[in-house]
Amino acid sequence: MANEFSGKQAGQVDKSRLPRHIAIIMDGNGRWATRRGLPRTAGHKAGAETFRKIATYCKDLGIQYLTVYAFSTENWKRSETEVGAIMTLLKKYLLEAIDSMERDSIRLKFFGDMTPISPELRALAHETDEITEHLDRRDFQANICLNYGGRDEILRAVRRFAADCAAGTRKPEKLDDVAFSGYLDSAGIPDPELIIRPSGELRLSNFLLWQCAYSEFYFTDALWPDFDEAEIDRAIVAYQNRDRRFGGVK
Ligand code: FPP
Numbered sequence: 001m002a003n004e005f006s007g008k009q010a011g012q013v014d015k016s017r018l019p020r021h022i023a024i025i026m027d028g029n030g031r032w033a034t035r036r037g038l039p040r041t042a043g044h045k046a047g048a049e050t051f052r053k054i055a056t057y058c059k060d061l062g063i064q065y066l067t068v069y070a071f072s073t074e075n076w077k078r079s080e081t082e083v084g085a086i087m088t089l090l091k092k093y094l095l096e097a098i099d100s101m102e103r104d105s106i107r108l109k110f111f112g113d114m115t116p117i118s119p120e121l122r123a124l125a126h127e128t129d130e131i132t133e134h135l136d137r138r139d140f141q142a143n144i145c146l147n148y149g150g151r152d153e154i155l156r157a158v159r160r161f162a163a164d165c166a167a168g169t170r171k172p173e174k175l176d177d178v179a180f181s182g183y184l185d186s187a188g189i190p191d192p193e194l195i196i197r198p199s200g201e202l203r204l205s206n207f208l209l210w211q212c213a214y215s216e217f218y219f220t221d222a223l224w225p226d227f228d229e230a231e232i233d234r235a236i237v238a239y240q241n242r243d244r245r246f247g248g249v250k
Contacts, residue, residue, distance in 0.1 A: 001200050001221045004238045013061070013236045019193035021065040022058060022232075023215070025207055026051060028199030028223030041085035046225035048089040057229045059106065059140040065189055066142050067111065069207050073149035076116075087121060090146065094124040098131065107132040107141035111185035112148030113156065143189070150209030157183035186211055194239045198222045198231070216242050 026047055033043030051068060058066045071086055097108055108128040117125075125146075132141075160183050164170040181187065191211040195204075200221045204212065218235040220227075243250070 001219060003219060005234050011237050013233050014240055017240055018062055019239055021190050021192040022063055023067040023192035023195045023208055025069045025197040026224045027197060027201055029225060032223040032225040040082055043225060044086050044089055048093060050225050050227050054232060055142050069145045071146050072206060073147055073152050091121055094128055098127050101131050105135060105139040107135050107139050109143045110146050111143050112146045113152060117147060149206045151206060153185050154210055184210060196235050198224050198227050214246055
């Protein structure tokens with residue numbers, strides 16, 4: 001697939017103009033495994049390692065928020081084995097995070113509807129939430145989208161807003177985009193300036209539908225388990241070379 005850097009080197013990342021928030025659709029784990037004659041679950045295992053590596057890199061670079069799409073509202077259609085393997089990888093990551101996030105100053109949040117998630121995983125997510133609350137809001141924050149869908153997030157927000165209106169604490173005519181953003185899973189977090197999708201697919205797949213209004217998109221053929229620091233540098237440099245006008249003129 002052609003992008004800004006096909007056949008040429010990316011320039012240097014300008015650390016004074018970093019995006020505050022990068023979001024990534026971690027795609028291509030299954031194909032990565034299949035090409036190696038491995039079960040799809042091996043691709044997710046490798047993908048979880050890539051997430052650790054990229055989160056550390058983003059934190060060290062000075063990115064404040066990294067949001068990753070780990071499991072969508074549609075991913076339940078996959079086999080029980082594959083769903084179970086992803087949940088086990090998340091559990092392993094949460095157990096590690098509980099031990100290390102305070103030391104490393106890493107905040108962790110979940111976006112998505114956690115109701116159908118196992119009580120064990122929800123309890124671990126609750127623990128990481130509590131640790132996050134004690135950390136400084138300026139610390140690096142990773143947001144993991146779990147049982148997440150952009151439409152589902154908007155519907156849950158609308159239901160909560162309607163309930164507040166019915167209770168008399170909100171007025172429909174006072175709703176604006178800032179107030180509505182406060183009902184989303186991403187409340188309080190700036191919209192991602194940059195959304196990255198590896199694996200050659202050119203679609204959003206129900207990811208951050210409200211928040212992506214003015215995001216810059218970066219697509220690359222690399223499969224997520226092969227995604228590395230040089231890839232994220234290329235994506236950031238591409239973002240830094242874009243002309244962002246937000247509907248205005250220059
Ligand atoms: C998409 O690739 C990937 C997923 C649906 C799962 C992502 C999960 C992880 C990386 C593991 C757990 C995450 C953390 C944060 C520890 P795909 O399976 O759709 O790939 P394909 O399109 O090649 O089949």
